[in-house]
Amino acid sequence: MPAEASSASSSSPPLTERQEARRRRILHASAQLASRGGFDAVQMREVAESSQVALGTLYRYFPSKVHLLVATMQAQLEHMHGTLRKKPPQGDTAAQRVAETLMRAFRALQREPHLADAMVRALTFADRSVSPEVDQVSRQTTVIILDAMGLENPTAQQLSAVRVIEHTWHSALITWLSGRASIAQVKIDIETVCRLIDLTTAEARTE
Template identity: 35%
Template sequence: MTTPVRSPAAPRPRGAGRRRLAAADLGAEPAPLVAGLAASQVRRMRRIVDAAVRLAEQGGFDGVRLRDVAEASDVALGTLYKYFRSKEDILLFALAEEMERLEATVVARPIRGQTRLDRVVAFFARATTGLTRRPQFARAVLRSISAGDSDMAVKVAGFMLRMTRLIVAAQRGEVPNLAAPVDAPVGTQREQQIAFVLTHFWFSSLSGWAGGLHSARTVADQLRMAAALLLEEE
């Protein structure tokens, strides 16, 4: 059964049902950025997301203030709230887009390696490089993930499912099936457990990086160590 994931509320034309913003639904599959919105609404929402990302790149999480986002995107604050509930909501939408880009690269350029360990390490190296290439934005996203809001927690859970699918595929040396439902069973129970442990370890290491404890290179080194402990004995 698919876990329901709430998407940011979008404007509802008279007589129409509530629209969904596909990329913000972290449990959904890669899809066009917005489903069912008018072109003007898509452009407006795009400006909001882009403005928030720019502010995050400049000032991190604290630099993203909704009034500033509204001003930078040339929309009224009330209009912004029709699309997103909070700055965490916007940043997780941007994270969903990052996730879609990662999925696309894994399909276009499959993870290579002679062993499961090599492939898993290569996957996390690619994921880490992709996320940390914009350090302030990445730190803002990591703050959003740990916000503790129940709506955000459901979206993060969907993100974890998508990571599991990619890591299991890397273990198997396969291209992930992005057409399948995100909660469809993948791999063996053991492969899923390895993916679960490594994903949580990755976020823990990224949190250390975000706090200035170590470099992004150290994140990759720590992932190699953790993956070796899980995989080398098999």
């Protein structure tokens, strides 16, 4: 994969300022198209036209629509993280803060259901070739959760709890998008799984 591609390995050189600006335009165009019509509305030729890049250039950055939409989700989570940092969660415990954070992120996606559906479908369709983009989504979600917990050096047990919380949040998003869960049920599930944080924190204190 070319060095410019978003899925480049960590050993690849960083993007130049011009390349980064081009990548941002592509991701913005992807999000705009997905917001209007969901997964099927994101056509690579239209993304190229909207972002004012050549189609071949677009494919060098993102080899497929799935690569593009998973990268779009990472960008959306990064934007959410910035918003959350400006107004941190106010819960008394780490579990409460993480639950509040994830519900705020969930409601942000709820405001753009077509975009949310497109990104989640892309994650579901992702095969091994999309692993770098999927890993970026997971890392961004982990950073959001750890920030809410207020942890810089989590234990192995705490990281395990974070992974379970990520899986639950993703599953809750899928069930809500498919109409199989209400917002109230999502909130209950998120609050329930976040209690793992307090359990692992208590265990870390006794070690």
